[in-house]
Amino acid sequence: MLRLExxxxxxxxxxxxxxIDLEVGAGELVCLLGANGAGKSTTLRxxxxxxxxxxxxxxxxxxxxxxxxxxxxxxSGIAHCPEGRRVFPHLxxxxxxxxxxxxxxxxxxxxxxxxxxxxxxxxxxERRRQAAGTLSGGEQQMLAIGRALMxxxxxxLFDEPSLGLAPTVVETTFAIIADIRRQxxxxxxxxxxxxxxxxxADRAYVMETGRIVLSGRARDLMNDEKVRRAYLGG
Amino acid sequence: MDAFLQxxxxxxxxxxxxxxxxxxxxxxxxxMNLVNFAHGELYTLGAYATFxxxxxxxxxxxxxxxxxxxxGAVAGALCERVxxxxxxxxxxxxxxLVMIGLWIAxxxxxxxxxxxxxxxxxxxxxxxxxxxxxxxxxxxxxxxxLTALALIGLSWLLIQKTRLGTAMRATFQDRExxxxxxxxxxxxxxxxxxxxxxxxxxxxxxxGPIFLAYPSMGDLASLKAFSVVxxxxxxxxxxATLGGVLLGIAEELGAxxxxxxxxxxxxxxxxxxxxxxxxxxxxxxxxRIG
Numbered sequence: 001m002l003r004l005e006x007x008x009x010x011x012x013x014x015x016x017x018x019x020i021d022l023e024v025g026a027g028e029l030v031c032l033l034g035a036n037g038a039g040k041s042t043t044l045r046x047x048x049x050x051x052x053x054x055x056x057x058x059x060x061x062x063x064x065x066x067x068x069x070x071x072x073x074x075x076s077g078i079a080h081c082p083e084g085r086r087v088f089p090h091l092x093x094x095x096x097x098x099x100x101x102x103x104x105x106x107x108x109x110x111x112x113x114x115x116x117x118x119x120x121x122x123x124x125x126e127r128r129r130q131a132a133g134t135l136s137g138g139e140q141q142m143l144a145i146g147r148a149l150m151x152x153x154x155x156x157l158f159d160e161p162s163l164g165l166a167p168t169v170v171e172t173t174f175a176i177i178a179d180i181r182r183q184x185x186x187x188x189x190x191x192x193x194x195x196x197x198x199x200x201a202d203r204a205y206v207m208e209t210g211r212i213v214l215s216g217r218a219r220d221l222m223n224d225e226k227v228r229r230a231y232l233g234g
Numbered sequence: 235m236d237a238f239l240q241x242x243x244x245x246x247x248x249x250x251x252x253x254x255x256x257x258x259x260x261x262x263x264x265x266m267n268l269v270n271f272a273h274g275e276l277y278t279l280g281a282y283a284t285f286x287x288x289x290x291x292x293x294x295x296x297x298x299x300x301x302x303x304x305x306g307a308v309a310g311a312l313c314e315r316v317x318x319x320x321x322x323x324x325x326x327x328x329x330x331l332v333m334i335g336l337w338i339a340x341x342x343x344x345x346x347x348x349x350x351x352x353x354x355x356x357x358x359x360x361x362x363x364x365x366x367x368x369x370x371x372x373x374x375x376x377x378x379x380l381t382a383l384a385l386i387g388l389s390w391l392l393i394q395k396t397r398l399g400t401a402m403r404a405t406f407q408d409r410e411x412x413x414x415x416x417x418x419x420x421x422x423x424x425x426x427x428x429x430x431x432x433x434x435x436x437x438x439x440x441x442g443p444i445f446l447a448y449p450s451m452g453d454l455a456s457l458k459a460f461s462v463v464x465x466x467x468x469x470x471x472x473x474a475t476l477g478g479v480l481l482g483i484a485e486e487l488g489a490x491x492x493x494x495x496x497x498x499x500x501x502x503x504x505x506x507x508x509x510x511x512x513x514x515x516x517x518x519x520x521x522r523i524g
Contacts, residue, residue: 048414049413050410050413069418070416071413071418074415074416079414080414082410082414086408086410088403088404088407088408088411088412089407090403090407091400091403091404091407095403095404098397098400099400099401099404099412099415099417100415102397102416102417151415
């Protein structure tokens with residue numbers, strides 16, 4: 001469904017991605033692991049068009065989306081739920097969700113999806129008219145996920161969905177992501193919490209300084225000596 | 235007391251147009267992080283466009299005012315596309331210098347085109363004031379304040395209730411995430427600059443007939459617009475509206491009770507006080523942009 005071929009990207013003179021090959025099949029939940037600064041977020045940003053690759057190809061459903069504008073990538077069916085939630089603090093919950101559907105024009109479908117998200121996350125329904133900045137961290141994460149769903153994506157990129165959340169909220173968040181996948185949406189997720197991520201993922205890639213150094217089935221990686229030592233705390 | 239009411243009414247008329255100027259400037263600053271020194275020139279453009287349409291083209295006054303607003307929007311859009319779009323990632327200092335250059339260029343173009351003699355813009359209103367108890371107000375001024383208020387209301391609707399307005403606010407709050415939602419940031423910039431310019435042109439078209447149209451009229455308008463934005467807090471829309479009205483009323487009261495020669499000074503003394511004691515604006519605690 002999504003394929004990256006030798007993708008390179010740089011911030012000024014600093015090369016952040018040094019040739020990434022990666023594949024996500026339809027219906028999969030794939031996880032991208034690695035230390036801070038390994039290039040995980042940059043990989044997602046290259047896919048969604050926030051960073052223009054300097055070399056390589058990104059193919060989604062047999063169409064090249066390398067270097068496309070974020071709006072074009074989103075329209076092709078990839079939503080990006082960014083690190084740190086990034087809800088619009090002064091927009092209401094409802095306006096945030098509407099922004100998620102910005103590229104869509106089907107008013108009725110949007111209204112239906114808005115209701116669906118509000119039913120699925122009752123807390124968002126209760127706080128529809130409230131500024132998103134007044135929500136708790138966990139609620140903001142629900143909103144960020146709901147907002148990404150509003151685009152009706154076929155693939156969602158999650159960047160560190162557990163970052164800065166209380167442990168119980170992390171569990172809820174992962175349950176929601178598992179649920180999204182069960183309903184047929186493909187997921188590519190960057191996550192620091194390797195243990196939780198590997199438990200729910202089908203496959204995983206491990207990144208180090210801009211390269212993929214290891215990949216395989218999540219189950220196998222969990223038992224991999226190197227992964228255990230580096231990311232799972234022994 | 236009667237004189238006080240009269241000053242208040244006059245202040246409201248002036249303040250309504252100040253608010254228009256301020257809203258345009260604060261939107262452009264808040265959204266684009268751009269200090270628009272050419273804002274006053276759009277105001278001048280609005281006045282001259284009205285003059286050209288009415289005095290030279292023989293157009294209906296109201297049509298001319300509407301046309302001036304459109305001219306402002308188109309000029310703003312052009313200016314953004316041609317001058318600012320290529321500089322999108324440049325620092326605020328660079329774009330500020332460009333806008334100072336545009337200010338000088340436009341003002342001299344106006345001098346070249348229209349000459350230095352002030353033009354009076356004909357309008358269809360009778361000069362006899364309408365009296366309401368102790369307060370007298372010229373019909374033209376009634377039209378000005380009502381139109382200004384209507385435009386402020388429309389701006390508010392546009393920003394708060396439309397898809398474009400929501401995208402503008404989202405871009406203002408978090409540009410990158412707005413891009414992830416599919417917002418085309420470049421278009422939002424063009425639309426915002428055009429919108430702010432249209433409001434400045436509207437202010438010029440409305441005040442032009444009260445005062446006169448002359449090439450340097452935009453200088454003071456720019457200063458007033460910056461004052462309003464400082465009063466209201468940078469990027470604060472409601473603040474700019476209230477700030478504009480407050481500045482207008484303060485100036486009229488100053489002119490009435492101190493000396494009409496100090497009209498502009500009163501406004502600037504207030505700005506200095508605000509900068510000394512509440513540097514983030516009188517309404518800093520209310521949320522920015524809407």
